[in-house]
Amino acid sequence: METAEIIKEIRNKNQLSQGDFSEILCVTRQAVSRWETGKTTPNYETLKTISEKFNVTINTLLGSPKSLICQCCGMYLQSDDVVSKELDNHFNEDYCKWCYVDGEYQYKTLEEMLDFLVPLLVEERQQAPEVVRQQLESFLPTLKQWKNKEA
Known part of the structure; x- marks a missing residue:
């Protein structure tokens, strides 16, 4: 889906008129109309505000242009409800909600992650445990959380 369709869907899902939506975001109704027709796209700050107020990731707002994977366990982050959040409720699109909770990493070492x-x-x-472990031992160190860290 395109950003225009996604914004319109969010607005409709929340049963808001363009005027109501624009008031929440502190923009003009015309700006919302231009977004929904695809003539313009909200700037980053506005995307951030939409993300916060309507509980959707910026990646989703942009039409999911990149496939997100948790940078700790490698799980695909296929929907916003599995993406972690910071303490201030902003999405942290690098981690799943199980690996990063309330601003803290749940697995302190690669060994803990492997054991889980x-x-x-x-x-x-x-598959056999040793096969799975070998696959994970070669994959996990490529992720942000484990790069250049010892097990």
Whole structure:
């Protein structure tokens, strides 16, 4: 979906007129109309405000141009409801809500992460634990949370 469609969908889902939506965002009704027709796109600050007020990630507002994965466990962040949030309620699009909670990382070491993930993925993939562990040991260190860190 395009940004124009997404903004209109958010507005309609919240049963807001363009005028009501514009008041919430402190912009003109004409600005909202231009966004919804695709003539313009909100600036970053406005996207941030929409994200905060309507509980949607900026990535979603932009039509999900990039595939997000948790930079701790590697899980795909396919919907906004699994994306973590900062203490101030802003989305943190780098992590899932299980790896990063209330501003804190839940897994302090790569070894802790491996100990948690291996049994889950063994069951899901129906593979031997050593195979799953080997795959994770080569993949996880490429993620932001574990880059240049010891297990």
